[in-house]
Amino acid sequence: MPALRFFCKDTIMAKVVTRFAPSPTGHLHIGGARTAIFCWLLARHFGGDYHLRIEDTDLERSKQEYTDSILASMRWLGLDWDGDLNYQTQRTALYNSYVDKLLENGHAYWCSCTPEEVDAMREEARAKGLKPRYNGQCRTRNVGAGEGHCVRLKAPLTGKVVFNDMVKGTIAVDVSELDDMVIRRADGMPTYNMAVVVDDYEMGITHVIRGDDHVSNTPKQILIYQALGLPVPIFGHVPMILGPDKQKLSKRHGARAVIEYQDDGLLPQALVNYLVRLGWSHGDQEIFTLEELVKLFDGNNMNASAAAFDPDKLQWLNAHYMRTLPLPELTELLLPFVEKAGFGTVDKALVEKMASLFRERASNLKELAEAFRPLLISAEQLSYAEAGVKKALTEEGRQHLAALRLAYAEADFGDTATLEKIMHDYVEQNSLKFKQVGPPMRVALLGYLGGPHLPDVMTILGKAETLARLERAVNL
RNA sequence: GUCCCCAUCGUCUAGUGGCCUAGGACAACGCCCUUUCACGGCGUCGACGGCGGUUCAAACCCGCCUGGGGACGCCA
Numbered sequence: 207m208p209a210l211r212f213f214c215k216d217t218i219m220a221k222v223v224t225r226f227a228p229s230p231t232g233h234l235h236i237g238g239a240r241t242a243i244f245c246w247l248l249a250r251h252f253g254g255d256y257h258l259r260i261e262d263t264d265l266e267r268s269k270q271e272y273t274d275s276i277l278a279s280m281r282w283l284g285l286d287w288d289g290d291l292n293y294q295t296q297r298t299a300l301y302n303s304y305v306d307k308l309l310e311n312g313h314a315y316w317c318s319c320t321p322e323e324v325d326a327m328r329e330e331a332r333a334k335g336l337k338p339r340y341n342g343q344c345r346t347r348n349v350g351a352g353e354g355h356c357v358r359l360k361a362p363l364t365g366k367v368v369f370n371d372m373v374k375g376t377i378a379v380d381v382s383e384l385d386d387m388v389i390r391r392a393d394g395m396p397t398y399n400m401a402v403v404v405d406d407y408e409m410g411i412t413h414v415i416r417g418d419d420h421v422s423n424t425p426k427q428i429l430i431y432q433a434l435g436l437p438v439p440i441f442g443h444v445p446m447i448l449g450p451d452k453q454k455l456s457k458r459h460g461a462r463a464v465i466e467y468q469d470d471g472l473l474p475q476a477l478v479n480y481l482v483r484l485g486w487s488h489g490d491q492e493i494f495t496l497e498e499l500v501k502l503f504d505g506n507n508m509n510a511s512a513a514a515f516d517p518d519k520l521q522w523l524n525a526h527y528m529r530t531l532p533l534p535e536l537t538e539l540l541l542p543f544v545e546k547a548g549f550g551t552v553d554k555a556l557v558e559k560m561a562s563l564f565r566e567r568a569s570n571l572k573e574l575a576e577a578f579r580p581l582l583i584s585a586e587q588l589s590y591a592e593a594g595v596k597k598a599l600t601e602e603g604r605q606h607l608a609a610l611r612l613a614y615a616e617a618d619f620g621d622t623a624t625l626e627k628i629m630h631d632y633v634e635q636n637s638l639k640f641k642q643v644g645p646p647m648r649v650a651l652l653g654y655l656g657g658p659h660l661p662d663v664m665t666i667l668g669k670a671e672t673l674a675r676l677e678r679a680v681n682l
Numbered sequence: 683g684u685c686c687c688c689a690u691c692g693u694c695u696a697g698u699g700g701c702c703u704a705g706g707a708c709a710a711c712g713c714c715c716u717u718u719c720a721c722g723g724c725g726u727c728g729a730c731g732g733c734g735g736u737u738c739a740a741a742c743c744c745g746c747c748u749g750g751g752g753a754c755g756c757c758a
Contacts, residue, residue, distance in 0.1 A: 229758060231758085261758065263757090263758070264757070264758060267758095317756095320756095321755085321756060324755090324756085325755095328754090328755090331684095332683065332684085332754095333683095334683095335683055335684070336683085336684070337683085337684045337685065337754065338683090338684085338754060339754080356756050357756095358756095371687095374686095374687065374688090377686070377687080378686090379685070379686065380685080382685095383684080383685050383686085383754080384754095385754090387755090387756095388755085388756045389756095390756085391756040392756060393756080395756085397755090397756070397757090397758095398757070398758050399758095401758095402758090418687080418688095418751085418752070419752060419753075420753095421686065421687065421752075421753075422685085422686065422687095422752070422753040422754070423753085423758095425686095443687090445687085445688075445751090446751080446752090448751090450693075452693095452750085454751090480694095483694070483695085483707090484694065484695095485694090485695095487694085487695055487696070489695095489696065489706085490695085490696060490705070490706040490707075491706090491707095492694090492695095492706080492707050492708090509694095509695080510687080510688065510689095511687090511688050511689065511751095512688070512750090512751070513693085513694065513695090514692095514693060514694075515693090515694095516693050516694060516708065516709085518693080518708055518709055519693075519694065519707075519708040519709080520708095521708090522707085522708055522709090523708090525721095529721075564720090566720055566721045566722095567719065567720045567721085568720090626717095629717085630717095633717095639717095640717050640718095641717070641718080643717090644717045644718060645717090645718070647717095647718095648717095648718060648719090654719085655718060655719075656718055656719030656720075657718075657719060657720090658718095658719085658720090659717080659718095660717075660718090
Protein backbone atom coordinates (compact mmCIF):
# COMPACT_ATOMS: atom_id res chain seq x y z
CA MET A 207 0.00 0.00 0.00
CA PRO A 208 1.51 3.30 -1.03
CA ALA A 209 1.93 5.86 1.66
CA LEU A 210 2.96 8.98 -0.10
CA ARG A 211 2.49 12.23 1.64
CA PHE A 212 1.70 14.90 -0.90
CA PHE A 213 -0.19 17.24 1.24
CA CYS A 214 1.67 18.62 4.10
CA LYS A 215 0.27 22.10 4.24
CA ASP A 216 3.58 23.78 3.62
CA THR A 217 4.26 21.88 0.40
CA ILE A 218 1.23 23.38 -1.26
CA MET A 219 2.32 26.47 -3.08
CA ALA A 220 -0.36 27.30 -5.56
CA LYS A 221 -4.06 27.35 -4.88
CA VAL A 222 -5.67 23.95 -4.98
CA VAL A 223 -8.30 23.60 -7.67
CA THR A 224 -10.32 20.43 -8.07
CA ARG A 225 -13.21 19.43 -10.24
CA PHE A 226 -15.92 16.87 -10.46
CA ALA A 227 -16.92 15.96 -13.99
CA PRO A 228 -20.07 13.88 -14.25
CA SER A 229 -21.75 12.74 -17.44
CA PRO A 230 -25.42 13.67 -17.30
CA THR A 231 -26.53 10.23 -18.35
CA GLY A 232 -28.08 9.27 -15.03
CA HIS A 233 -28.56 10.38 -11.45
CA LEU A 234 -25.59 10.94 -9.17
CA HIS A 235 -24.53 7.57 -7.83
CA ILE A 236 -22.83 6.91 -4.54
CA GLY A 237 -19.50 6.19 -6.21
CA GLY A 238 -19.57 9.52 -7.98
CA ALA A 239 -20.84 11.19 -4.85
CA ARG A 240 -17.84 9.95 -2.91
CA THR A 241 -15.47 11.19 -5.59
CA ALA A 242 -17.22 14.56 -5.53
CA ILE A 243 -16.97 14.69 -1.74
CA PHE A 244 -13.24 13.99 -1.86
CA CYS A 245 -12.74 16.69 -4.50
CA TRP A 246 -14.79 19.15 -2.52
CA LEU A 247 -13.05 18.36 0.77
CA LEU A 248 -9.59 18.68 -0.71
CA ALA A 249 -10.43 22.06 -2.18
CA ARG A 250 -12.11 23.31 0.98
CA HIS A 251 -9.33 22.00 3.20
CA PHE A 252 -6.74 24.02 1.34
CA GLY A 253 -8.98 26.99 0.79
CA GLY A 254 -9.09 26.33 -2.94
CA ASP A 255 -11.78 26.00 -5.55
CA TYR A 256 -14.06 23.16 -6.48
CA HIS A 257 -15.54 23.19 -9.98
CA LEU A 258 -18.21 21.27 -11.77
CA ARG A 259 -17.90 20.25 -15.38
CA ILE A 260 -20.69 18.56 -17.25
CA GLU A 261 -19.29 16.03 -19.69
CA ASP A 262 -22.24 15.98 -22.01
CA THR A 263 -20.57 15.02 -25.26
CA ASP A 264 -22.58 11.82 -25.45
CA LEU A 265 -25.50 13.49 -27.16
CA GLU A 266 -27.57 10.33 -27.26
CA ARG A 267 -27.65 9.69 -23.55
CA SER A 268 -27.10 13.11 -21.99
CA LYS A 269 -30.20 14.79 -20.62
CA GLN A 270 -30.84 18.10 -18.93
CA GLU A 271 -32.95 16.39 -16.28
CA TYR A 272 -29.93 14.40 -15.20
CA THR A 273 -27.79 17.49 -14.95
CA ASP A 274 -30.51 19.00 -12.78
CA SER A 275 -30.72 15.88 -10.67
CA ILE A 276 -26.96 15.74 -10.18
CA LEU A 277 -26.89 19.37 -9.12
CA ALA A 278 -29.78 18.79 -6.73
CA SER A 279 -27.95 15.88 -5.14
CA MET A 280 -24.83 17.98 -4.90
CA ARG A 281 -26.72 20.67 -3.03
CA TRP A 282 -28.44 18.15 -0.82
CA LEU A 283 -25.07 16.75 0.18
CA GLY A 284 -23.92 20.25 0.94
CA LEU A 285 -21.25 20.42 -1.76
CA ASP A 286 -21.25 23.94 -3.07
CA TRP A 287 -19.19 24.64 -6.15
CA ASP A 288 -17.27 27.62 -7.35
CA GLY A 289 -17.80 29.52 -10.56
CA ASP A 290 -20.09 28.59 -13.40
CA LEU A 291 -20.86 25.18 -14.75
CA ASN A 292 -18.78 24.11 -17.72
CA TYR A 293 -20.48 22.17 -20.47
CA GLN A 294 -18.15 20.28 -22.76
CA THR A 295 -20.46 20.52 -25.74
CA GLN A 296 -19.96 24.27 -25.71
CA ARG A 297 -16.21 24.08 -26.01
CA THR A 298 -15.54 22.18 -29.21
CA ALA A 299 -13.75 25.09 -30.84
CA LEU A 300 -11.48 25.42 -27.85
CA TYR A 301 -10.49 21.77 -27.97
CA ASN A 302 -9.77 21.96 -31.66
CA SER A 303 -7.57 24.98 -31.23
CA TYR A 304 -5.36 22.79 -29.07
CA VAL A 305 -5.45 20.02 -31.66
CA ASP A 306 -4.26 22.58 -34.19
CA LYS A 307 -1.38 23.52 -31.91
CA LEU A 308 -0.36 19.90 -31.78
CA LEU A 309 -0.54 19.63 -35.55
CA GLU A 310 1.62 22.73 -35.84
CA ASN A 311 4.27 21.69 -33.38
CA GLY A 312 4.57 18.26 -34.93
CA HIS A 313 3.13 16.29 -32.02
CA ALA A 314 0.11 15.20 -34.01
CA TYR A 315 -0.62 14.10 -37.54
CA TRP A 316 -3.49 13.46 -39.89
CA CYS A 317 -4.42 9.86 -40.41
CA SER A 318 -6.40 8.44 -43.30
CA CYS A 319 -6.64 4.90 -42.02
CA THR A 320 -10.22 3.70 -41.82
CA PRO A 321 -11.61 2.23 -38.63
CA GLU A 322 -11.72 -1.12 -40.42
CA GLU A 323 -8.04 -0.95 -41.24
CA VAL A 324 -7.21 -0.08 -37.64
CA ASP A 325 -9.34 -2.94 -36.40
CA ALA A 326 -7.38 -5.27 -38.64
CA MET A 327 -4.08 -3.99 -37.18
CA ARG A 328 -5.35 -4.61 -33.68
CA GLU A 329 -6.54 -8.05 -34.60
CA GLU A 330 -3.18 -8.85 -36.05
CA ALA A 331 -1.35 -7.70 -32.95
CA ARG A 332 -3.71 -9.59 -30.73
CA ALA A 333 -3.14 -12.75 -32.73
CA LYS A 334 0.58 -12.41 -32.06
CA GLY A 335 -0.09 -12.04 -28.37
CA LEU A 336 0.80 -8.36 -28.41
CA LYS A 337 -1.05 -5.38 -27.11
CA PRO A 338 -3.64 -4.42 -29.72
CA ARG A 339 -2.69 -1.03 -31.08
CA TYR A 340 -2.54 1.23 -34.08
CA ASN A 341 0.69 0.67 -35.99
CA GLY A 342 1.41 4.32 -36.74
CA GLN A 343 1.54 3.96 -40.48
CA CYS A 344 0.34 7.49 -41.16
CA ARG A 345 2.96 8.99 -38.87
CA THR A 346 5.21 9.93 -41.74
CA ARG A 347 2.83 9.91 -44.65
CA ASN A 348 1.74 13.52 -44.35
CA VAL A 349 -1.73 12.80 -45.63
CA GLY A 350 -3.10 16.15 -44.49
CA ALA A 351 -6.67 17.08 -43.77
CA GLY A 352 -9.38 15.48 -45.80
CA GLU A 353 -12.62 13.59 -45.84
CA GLY A 354 -12.56 10.78 -43.30
CA HIS A 355 -9.25 11.83 -41.84
CA CYS A 356 -8.74 11.98 -38.11
CA VAL A 357 -5.90 13.45 -36.08
CA ARG A 358 -3.64 11.28 -33.99
CA LEU A 359 -1.15 12.13 -31.32
CA LYS A 360 2.43 11.39 -32.31
CA ALA A 361 3.35 9.57 -29.16
CA PRO A 362 6.95 8.92 -28.17
CA LEU A 363 8.25 5.52 -29.27
CA THR A 364 10.29 4.71 -26.21
CA GLY A 365 10.27 5.52 -22.55
CA LYS A 366 7.88 5.31 -19.66
CA VAL A 367 5.13 7.49 -18.40
CA VAL A 368 5.41 7.73 -14.65
CA PHE A 369 3.15 9.53 -12.25
CA ASN A 370 2.64 9.67 -8.54
CA ASP A 371 -0.92 8.90 -7.72
CA MET A 372 -2.31 10.39 -4.53
CA VAL A 373 -3.92 7.12 -3.59
CA LYS A 374 -2.08 4.42 -5.50
CA GLY A 375 1.47 5.66 -5.31
CA THR A 376 3.85 5.48 -8.24
CA ILE A 377 2.40 4.10 -11.42
CA ALA A 378 4.60 3.50 -14.44
CA VAL A 379 3.52 2.47 -17.91
CA ASP A 380 5.78 1.82 -20.84
CA VAL A 381 4.85 3.92 -23.87
CA SER A 382 4.90 0.75 -25.94
CA GLU A 383 1.62 -0.01 -24.20
CA LEU A 384 0.09 3.11 -25.64
CA ASP A 385 -0.52 3.88 -29.27
CA ASP A 386 -1.03 6.99 -31.34
CA MET A 387 -4.46 7.75 -30.05
CA VAL A 388 -7.02 9.68 -32.01
CA ILE A 389 -7.43 13.13 -30.54
CA ARG A 390 -9.84 14.46 -33.13
CA ARG A 391 -12.36 12.35 -34.93
CA ALA A 392 -13.01 12.40 -38.65
CA ASP A 393 -16.19 14.35 -37.90
CA GLY A 394 -14.14 17.10 -36.31
CA MET A 395 -15.08 16.35 -32.72
CA PRO A 396 -12.30 15.97 -30.18
CA THR A 397 -12.04 12.72 -28.31
CA TYR A 398 -12.55 12.35 -24.60
CA ASN A 399 -8.93 12.35 -23.50
CA MET A 400 -8.19 15.44 -25.56
CA ALA A 401 -11.16 17.33 -24.19
CA VAL A 402 -10.36 16.39 -20.61
CA VAL A 403 -6.79 17.60 -20.86
CA VAL A 404 -7.80 20.90 -22.40
CA ASP A 405 -10.55 21.41 -19.86
CA ASP A 406 -8.43 20.56 -16.87
CA TYR A 407 -5.74 22.90 -18.06
CA GLU A 408 -8.10 25.73 -18.97
CA MET A 409 -9.92 25.40 -15.66
CA GLY A 410 -6.63 25.52 -13.80
CA ILE A 411 -7.16 22.15 -12.17
CA THR A 412 -4.29 21.20 -9.88
CA HIS A 413 -5.64 17.93 -8.52
CA VAL A 414 -7.60 15.46 -10.59
CA ILE A 415 -9.47 13.10 -8.32
CA ARG A 416 -11.53 10.57 -10.20
CA GLY A 417 -12.56 6.95 -10.35
CA ASP A 418 -10.21 4.08 -10.54
CA ASP A 419 -11.41 3.21 -14.00
CA HIS A 420 -9.46 6.17 -15.32
CA VAL A 421 -5.98 5.04 -14.33
CA SER A 422 -5.33 3.71 -17.78
CA ASN A 423 -6.40 7.01 -19.34
CA THR A 424 -3.94 8.91 -17.24
CA PRO A 425 -0.74 8.00 -19.12
CA LYS A 426 -2.48 8.90 -22.36
CA GLN A 427 -3.50 12.24 -21.00
CA ILE A 428 -0.04 12.88 -19.65
CA LEU A 429 1.31 12.36 -23.15
CA ILE A 430 -1.04 15.05 -24.38
CA TYR A 431 0.01 17.45 -21.62
CA GLN A 432 3.62 16.87 -22.55
CA ALA A 433 3.03 17.31 -26.26
CA LEU A 434 1.31 20.58 -25.46
CA GLY A 435 4.01 21.60 -23.03
CA LEU A 436 1.48 22.03 -20.26
CA PRO A 437 1.97 21.35 -16.54
CA VAL A 438 0.66 17.96 -15.49
CA PRO A 439 -1.74 18.04 -12.55
CA ILE A 440 -1.60 15.67 -9.61
CA PHE A 441 -3.83 12.64 -9.99
CA GLY A 442 -5.69 10.67 -7.40
CA HIS A 443 -7.61 7.58 -8.42
CA VAL A 444 -10.13 6.42 -5.90
CA PRO A 445 -11.22 2.80 -6.07
CA MET A 446 -14.74 1.83 -6.84
CA ILE A 447 -17.45 1.00 -4.36
CA LEU A 448 -18.60 -2.60 -4.45
CA GLY A 449 -21.93 -4.07 -3.44
CA PRO A 450 -22.30 -5.81 -0.06
CA ASP A 451 -21.44 -9.05 -1.86
CA LYS A 452 -18.19 -7.55 -3.14
CA GLN A 453 -19.54 -7.56 -6.67
CA LYS A 454 -19.78 -4.52 -8.84
CA LEU A 455 -22.65 -2.30 -7.67
CA SER A 456 -25.71 -2.96 -9.79
CA LYS A 457 -29.49 -2.72 -9.83
CA ARG A 458 -29.96 -5.80 -7.73
CA HIS A 459 -28.08 -4.16 -4.87
CA GLY A 460 -30.90 -1.70 -4.39
CA ALA A 461 -30.37 1.99 -4.03
CA ARG A 462 -27.35 3.36 -5.83
CA ALA A 463 -28.35 6.92 -6.59
CA VAL A 464 -28.09 9.47 -3.84
CA ILE A 465 -31.58 10.67 -4.66
CA GLU A 466 -32.89 7.28 -3.60
CA TYR A 467 -31.27 7.61 -0.20
CA GLN A 468 -32.79 11.02 0.12
CA ASP A 469 -36.21 9.59 -0.64
CA ASP A 470 -35.65 6.79 1.83
CA GLY A 471 -35.24 9.31 4.60
CA LEU A 472 -31.50 9.42 5.04
CA LEU A 473 -29.82 12.49 6.41
CA PRO A 474 -27.21 14.00 4.10
CA GLN A 475 -24.66 14.26 6.86
CA ALA A 476 -24.98 10.52 7.46
CA LEU A 477 -24.40 9.69 3.80
CA VAL A 478 -21.44 12.03 3.59
CA ASN A 479 -19.94 10.67 6.78
CA TYR A 480 -20.44 7.11 5.60
CA LEU A 481 -19.07 7.65 2.12
CA VAL A 482 -16.00 9.53 3.27
CA ARG A 483 -15.22 6.90 5.85
CA LEU A 484 -15.51 4.28 3.12
CA GLY A 485 -12.05 4.59 1.66
CA TRP A 486 -10.58 7.19 3.94
CA SER A 487 -9.80 7.14 7.62
CA HIS A 488 -8.54 9.19 10.46
CA GLY A 489 -7.37 6.69 13.04
CA ASP A 490 -10.29 5.08 14.80
CA GLN A 491 -12.70 7.95 14.43
CA GLU A 492 -16.04 7.04 12.89
CA ILE A 493 -18.17 10.12 13.29
CA PHE A 494 -17.23 13.37 11.64
CA THR A 495 -18.99 16.65 11.17
CA LEU A 496 -18.51 18.38 7.83
CA GLU A 497 -16.35 20.98 9.53
CA GLU A 498 -14.13 18.27 10.99
CA LEU A 499 -13.80 16.63 7.62
CA VAL A 500 -12.74 19.87 6.01
CA LYS A 501 -10.17 20.31 8.73
CA LEU A 502 -8.90 16.73 8.55
CA PHE A 503 -9.09 15.80 4.88
CA ASP A 504 -5.74 16.65 3.34
CA GLY A 505 -5.62 14.03 0.60
CA ASN A 506 -3.74 11.50 2.69
CA ASN A 507 -5.01 8.24 4.10
CA MET A 508 -7.15 7.33 1.15
CA ASN A 509 -7.45 3.61 0.72
CA ALA A 510 -6.14 2.06 -2.48
CA SER A 511 -8.41 -0.96 -2.45
CA ALA A 512 -12.06 -1.23 -3.37
CA ALA A 513 -14.57 -1.21 -0.52
CA ALA A 514 -17.87 -3.00 -0.11
CA PHE A 515 -20.91 -0.92 0.65
CA ASP A 516 -22.47 -1.82 3.99
CA PRO A 517 -26.09 -0.68 4.35
CA ASP A 518 -26.13 -1.63 8.03
CA LYS A 519 -23.38 0.74 8.92
CA LEU A 520 -25.00 3.51 6.91
CA GLN A 521 -28.23 2.98 8.86
CA TRP A 522 -26.31 3.04 12.11
CA LEU A 523 -24.72 6.33 11.23
CA ASN A 524 -28.04 7.71 10.13
CA ALA A 525 -29.64 6.65 13.39
CA HIS A 526 -26.85 8.43 15.18
CA TYR A 527 -27.54 11.68 13.35
CA MET A 528 -31.28 11.22 13.86
CA ARG A 529 -30.88 11.32 17.59
CA THR A 530 -28.23 14.01 17.77
CA LEU A 531 -29.66 16.52 15.35
CA PRO A 532 -31.35 19.49 17.08
CA LEU A 533 -35.02 18.60 17.37
CA PRO A 534 -36.40 21.57 15.41
CA GLU A 535 -34.04 20.76 12.56
CA LEU A 536 -35.08 17.12 12.57
CA THR A 537 -38.72 18.15 12.62
CA GLU A 538 -38.27 20.35 9.60
CA LEU A 539 -36.75 17.47 7.64
CA LEU A 540 -39.44 15.15 8.86
CA LEU A 541 -42.47 17.16 7.75
CA PRO A 542 -42.40 16.05 4.11
CA PHE A 543 -42.12 12.43 5.17
CA VAL A 544 -45.09 12.76 7.47
CA GLU A 545 -47.09 14.09 4.59
CA LYS A 546 -45.85 11.37 2.25
CA ALA A 547 -46.86 8.74 4.78
CA GLY A 548 -50.44 9.89 4.18
CA PHE A 549 -51.12 11.71 7.44
CA GLY A 550 -51.89 14.95 5.68
CA THR A 551 -50.69 18.14 7.28
CA VAL A 552 -49.84 17.54 10.89
CA ASP A 553 -49.20 20.32 13.34
CA LYS A 554 -45.49 21.02 13.54
CA ALA A 555 -45.45 21.14 17.33
CA LEU A 556 -47.05 17.71 17.43
CA VAL A 557 -44.54 16.31 14.94
CA GLU A 558 -41.75 17.67 17.06
CA LYS A 559 -43.23 16.12 20.19
CA MET A 560 -43.62 12.73 18.53
CA ALA A 561 -40.15 12.97 17.03
CA SER A 562 -38.69 13.45 20.47
CA LEU A 563 -40.48 10.31 21.61
CA PHE A 564 -39.64 8.10 18.64
CA ARG A 565 -36.37 9.39 17.19
CA GLU A 566 -34.16 6.89 18.93
CA ARG A 567 -36.40 4.08 17.84
CA ALA A 568 -36.07 4.75 14.12
CA SER A 569 -33.07 4.77 11.87
CA ASN A 570 -34.37 7.01 9.11
CA LEU A 571 -36.97 9.69 8.48
CA LYS A 572 -39.31 7.41 6.63
CA GLU A 573 -39.34 4.92 9.48
CA LEU A 574 -39.75 7.69 12.00
CA ALA A 575 -42.77 9.13 10.22
CA GLU A 576 -44.24 5.66 9.98
CA ALA A 577 -43.76 5.19 13.73
CA PHE A 578 -46.24 8.02 14.26
CA ARG A 579 -49.04 6.08 12.63
CA PRO A 580 -50.63 4.66 15.81
CA LEU A 581 -50.83 8.17 17.22
CA LEU A 582 -52.31 9.80 14.16
CA ILE A 583 -55.14 7.44 13.37
CA SER A 584 -58.33 6.83 15.29
CA ALA A 585 -59.04 4.03 17.75
CA GLU A 586 -61.09 2.15 15.16
CA GLN A 587 -58.29 2.29 12.62
CA LEU A 588 -55.66 0.98 14.99
CA SER A 589 -54.34 -2.43 14.05
CA TYR A 590 -52.90 -4.81 16.58
CA ALA A 591 -49.79 -6.90 16.28
CA GLU A 592 -50.76 -10.52 16.67
CA ALA A 593 -48.00 -11.32 19.13
CA GLY A 594 -49.01 -8.42 21.33
CA VAL A 595 -52.64 -9.42 21.45
CA LYS A 596 -51.79 -12.98 22.28
CA LYS A 597 -49.38 -12.08 25.00
CA ALA A 598 -51.01 -9.07 26.62
CA LEU A 599 -54.71 -8.93 25.85
CA THR A 600 -55.52 -11.95 27.92
CA GLU A 601 -58.60 -12.27 30.08
CA GLU A 602 -56.64 -10.82 32.97
CA GLY A 603 -55.13 -8.10 30.87
CA ARG A 604 -58.52 -6.93 29.72
CA GLN A 605 -59.78 -6.78 33.28
CA HIS A 606 -56.94 -4.45 34.16
CA LEU A 607 -57.66 -2.32 31.14
CA ALA A 608 -61.31 -2.06 32.07
CA ALA A 609 -60.39 -0.98 35.57
CA LEU A 610 -57.83 1.53 34.32
CA ARG A 611 -60.32 2.91 31.86
CA LEU A 612 -62.54 3.86 34.73
CA ALA A 613 -59.67 5.51 36.54
CA TYR A 614 -58.55 7.44 33.46
CA ALA A 615 -62.09 8.60 32.80
CA GLU A 616 -61.73 10.72 35.91
CA ALA A 617 -58.20 11.89 35.19
CA ASP A 618 -56.79 15.21 34.15
CA PHE A 619 -54.83 14.58 30.97
CA GLY A 620 -53.02 17.84 31.22
CA ASP A 621 -50.47 16.39 33.58
CA THR A 622 -48.20 13.51 32.60
CA ALA A 623 -47.24 12.75 36.20
CA THR A 624 -50.88 12.17 37.09
CA LEU A 625 -51.29 9.77 34.22
CA GLU A 626 -48.30 7.83 35.42
CA LYS A 627 -49.48 7.81 39.02
CA ILE A 628 -52.79 6.28 38.08
CA MET A 629 -51.07 3.21 36.70
CA HIS A 630 -48.77 2.88 39.67
CA ASP A 631 -51.55 3.35 42.19
CA TYR A 632 -53.58 0.71 40.45
CA VAL A 633 -50.64 -1.70 40.53
CA GLU A 634 -50.01 -1.02 44.17
CA GLN A 635 -53.57 -1.15 45.40
CA ASN A 636 -54.10 -4.50 43.78
CA SER A 637 -50.71 -5.94 44.71
CA LEU A 638 -49.75 -6.41 41.11
CA LYS A 639 -46.50 -6.21 39.23
CA PHE A 640 -46.19 -3.47 36.67
CA LYS A 641 -45.58 -5.96 33.91
CA GLN A 642 -49.14 -7.21 34.41
CA VAL A 643 -50.60 -3.89 33.31
CA GLY A 644 -47.88 -2.32 31.17
CA PRO A 645 -48.03 -4.69 28.22
CA PRO A 646 -51.84 -4.66 27.93
CA MET A 647 -51.75 -0.87 28.03
CA ARG A 648 -49.17 -0.80 25.25
CA VAL A 649 -51.12 -3.03 22.97
CA ALA A 650 -54.32 -1.15 23.71
CA LEU A 651 -52.81 2.25 23.04
CA LEU A 652 -50.23 1.57 20.33
CA GLY A 653 -51.16 -1.82 18.97
CA TYR A 654 -47.83 -3.42 19.78
CA LEU A 655 -45.48 -4.20 22.63
CA GLY A 656 -42.81 -1.54 22.75
CA GLY A 657 -42.62 2.15 22.13
CA PRO A 658 -42.18 5.22 24.30
CA HIS A 659 -43.15 5.93 27.86
CA LEU A 660 -46.89 5.30 28.26
CA PRO A 661 -47.88 8.56 29.98
CA ASP A 662 -46.29 10.47 27.08
CA VAL A 663 -48.29 8.44 24.63
CA MET A 664 -51.48 9.16 26.53
CA THR A 665 -50.72 12.84 26.63
CA ILE A 666 -50.46 12.96 22.87
CA LEU A 667 -53.52 10.79 22.38
CA GLY A 668 -55.65 12.86 24.73
CA LYS A 669 -58.38 11.69 26.98
CA ALA A 670 -61.10 10.78 24.50
CA GLU A 671 -58.79 8.79 22.26
CA THR A 672 -57.13 7.04 25.18
CA LEU A 673 -60.46 5.95 26.59
CA ALA A 674 -61.69 4.84 23.18
CA ARG A 675 -58.63 2.66 22.73
CA LEU A 676 -58.95 1.09 26.15
CA GLU A 677 -62.59 0.44 25.45
CA ARG A 678 -61.86 -1.17 22.12
CA ALA A 679 -59.11 -3.37 23.55
CA VAL A 680 -61.33 -4.54 26.38
CA ASN A 681 -63.99 -5.66 23.95
CA LEU A 682 -61.69 -7.06 21.30
C1' G B 683 -3.69 -12.42 -24.74
C1' U B 684 -0.91 -7.86 -22.98
C1' C B 685 -0.50 -4.04 -19.41
C1' C B 686 -1.99 -1.66 -14.84
C1' C B 687 -4.04 -1.90 -9.95
C1' C B 688 -5.59 -4.36 -5.38
C1' A B 689 -5.15 -8.12 -1.04
C1' U B 690 -5.79 -7.32 7.80
C1' C B 691 -12.02 -10.04 11.48
C1' G B 692 -18.52 -11.36 7.57
C1' U B 693 -18.09 -5.68 6.38
C1' C B 694 -15.50 -0.62 6.93
C1' U B 695 -10.81 0.12 8.80
C1' A B 696 -6.08 1.18 12.45
C1' G B 697 -1.29 -0.43 11.51
C1' U B 698 4.61 2.86 7.56
C1' G B 699 10.21 -3.30 11.25
C1' G B 700 10.11 -4.12 17.73
C1' C B 701 4.40 -0.48 21.40
C1' C B 702 0.71 -6.45 17.79
C1' U B 703 -0.43 -12.84 22.32
C1' A B 704 -3.05 -7.21 15.74
C1' G B 705 -6.69 -1.94 17.95
C1' G B 706 -11.57 0.54 16.78
C1' A B 707 -16.48 0.57 14.35
C1' C B 708 -20.89 -1.98 11.95
C1' A B 709 -23.25 -6.72 12.10
C1' A B 710 -24.13 -11.15 15.23
C1' C B 711 -24.50 -13.11 20.17
C1' G B 712 -24.66 -12.53 25.65
C1' C B 713 -25.10 -9.62 30.16
C1' C B 714 -26.41 -4.94 32.64
C1' C B 715 -29.65 -0.57 32.73
C1' U B 716 -35.00 -0.18 31.95
C1' U B 717 -42.36 -0.17 32.98
C1' U B 718 -41.73 -2.49 27.26
C1' C B 719 -39.07 -1.26 22.70
C1' A B 720 -35.06 1.59 21.68
C1' C B 721 -30.83 4.38 23.46
C1' G B 722 -26.64 3.61 26.58
C1' G B 723 -22.85 0.55 29.27
C1' C B 724 -20.07 -4.01 29.53
C1' G B 725 -18.48 -8.43 27.26
C1' U B 726 -18.07 -12.69 23.54
C1' C B 727 -17.14 -14.31 18.57
C1' G B 728 -13.86 -13.02 14.70
C1' A B 729 -8.55 -11.34 10.34
C1' C B 730 -2.71 -10.30 8.64
C1' G B 731 -4.48 -15.22 1.12
C1' G B 732 -0.02 -18.89 0.26
C1' C B 733 5.20 -19.85 -0.18
C1' G B 734 10.02 -18.15 -0.02
C1' G B 735 13.65 -14.17 1.06
C1' U B 736 15.91 -9.74 3.82
C1' U B 737 16.47 -8.86 9.27
C1' C B 738 18.40 -10.06 15.90
C1' A B 739 13.08 -8.92 14.81
C1' A B 740 7.91 -8.59 9.41
C1' A B 741 0.90 -7.55 9.07
C1' C B 742 4.47 -3.87 7.70
C1' C B 743 10.38 -4.47 3.09
C1' C B 744 11.55 -7.78 -1.52
C1' G B 745 10.24 -11.92 -4.97
C1' C B 746 7.07 -15.59 -6.74
C1' C B 747 2.21 -17.79 -6.63
C1' U B 748 -2.95 -17.52 -5.93
C1' G B 749 -7.28 -14.78 -5.94
C1' G B 750 -10.00 -10.28 -7.29
C1' G B 751 -10.63 -5.81 -10.22
C1' G B 752 -9.66 -2.48 -14.27
C1' A B 753 -7.88 -1.06 -19.10
C1' C B 754 -6.59 -2.11 -24.03
C1' G B 755 -12.30 2.40 -29.18
C1' C B 756 -12.65 7.81 -34.43
C1' C B 757 -17.31 5.66 -25.91
C1' A B 758 -17.08 8.66 -21.88
